[in-house]
Amino acid sequence: MDAPAIEVRGLGKRYGEGDAAVDALKGVDMTIAPGEVVGLIGPSGSGKSTLLKCLGAVIEPTKGFMALGGVPVFDGGWKIRDLRGLRRDSIGFVFQAPYLIPFLDVTDNIALLPMLAGKPNREARRMAVELLEALDVGHRAKASPAELSGGEQQRVAIARALVNRPPIVLADEPTAPLDSERALNVVRILNRMAEQYRTAIIVVTHDEKIIPTFRRIYRIRDGRTYEEAGEGRAA
Numbered sequence: 759m760d761a762p763a764i765e766v767r768g769l770g771k772r773y774g775e776g777d778a779a780v781d782a783l784k785g786v787d788m789t790i791a792p793g794e795v796v797g798l799i800g801p802s803g804s805g806k807s808t809l810l811k812c813l814g815a816v817i818e819p820t821k822g823f824m825a826l827g828g829v830p831v832f833d834g835g836w837k838i839r840d841l842r843g844l845r846r847d848s849i850g851f852v853f854q855a856p857y858l859i860p861f862l863d864v865t866d867n868i869a870l871l872p873m874l875a876g877k878p879n880r881e882a883r884r885m886a887v888e889l890l891e892a893l894d895v896g897h898r899a900k901a902s903p904a905e906l907s908g909g910e911q912q913r914v915a916i917a918r919a920l921v922n923r924p925p926i927v928l929a930d931e932p933t934a935p936l937d938s939e940r941a942l943n944v945v946r947i948l949n950r951m952a953e954q955y956r957t958a959i960i961v962v963t964h965d966e967k968i969i970p971t972f973r974r975i976y977r978i979r980d981g982r983t984y985e986e987a988g989e990g991r992a993a
């Protein structure tokens with residue numbers, strides 16, 4: 759059996775020290791298989807962003823254990839030196855706002871990442887166009903981001919998160935600005951990509967439109983996670 763894409767045990771994060779200390783994560787346990795899409799749901803201040811940042815090696819946890827793809831990344835301290843390389847090669851991020859670069863066309867917004875990773879420009883553009891087509895925005899490949907609708911921009915942001923084929927994608931409220939049909943379309947795409955590329959995807963969301971689509975959900979309350987079965991309805 760494949761190693762879990764994400765395995766987390768007793769993960770904790772404390773911000774600050776002494777009287778000002780805030781225990782944002784108090785003990786998170788989580789196991790996510792390659793190809794799985796799970797929802798992460800919790801009230802404001804419960805620790806969702808902190809958990810995504812720890813999983814994405816953007817901030818350092820303060821206790822516990824975390825392995826990505828079977829490789830220990832944190833065990834009371836970082837186990838990997840090149841965290842930037844880890845983020846670049848293993849993790850894709852999707853945010854609520856697409857954050858596309860306004861002066862690059864859609865293709866180059868995506869091709870930039872493989873180019874930075876050392877791929878020849880032509881190959882990087884080919885990878886970008888292939889993904890844009892898979893996400894049904896191939897016809898907008900030469901447009902500039904400002905010419906796209908909100909849903910199209912979000913699909914381009916998803917293409918960018920997937921272009922280096924990371925085994926893990928962390929999506930923070932990716933459907934918040936979208937109407938029901940477009941939100942469900944984004945979820946359909948994430949599910950399809952997870953299946954096709956065996957990507958493990960965590961979706962932080964408050965969005966009632968998409969919550970019933972998850973097969974598995976982690977609820978986070980006061981810095982602790984609770985696993986539950988989702989409805990797993992077709993998006």
Ligand SMILES: Nc1ncnc2c1ncn2[C@@H]1O[C@H](COP(=O)(O)OP(=O)(O)OP(=O)(O)O)[C@@H](O)[C@H]1O
Nearest residue numbers: 773774780782800801802803804805806807808809
């Ligand atoms: N840099 C920081 N320094 C100190 N405390 C922080 C910091 N970032 C977050 N916190 C605190 O940690 C707790 C968890 O915050 P976090 O942003 O992870 O919650 P969240 O669930 O993402 O909230 P929201 O849904 O409102 O974005 C909160 O009490 C917050 O005030």
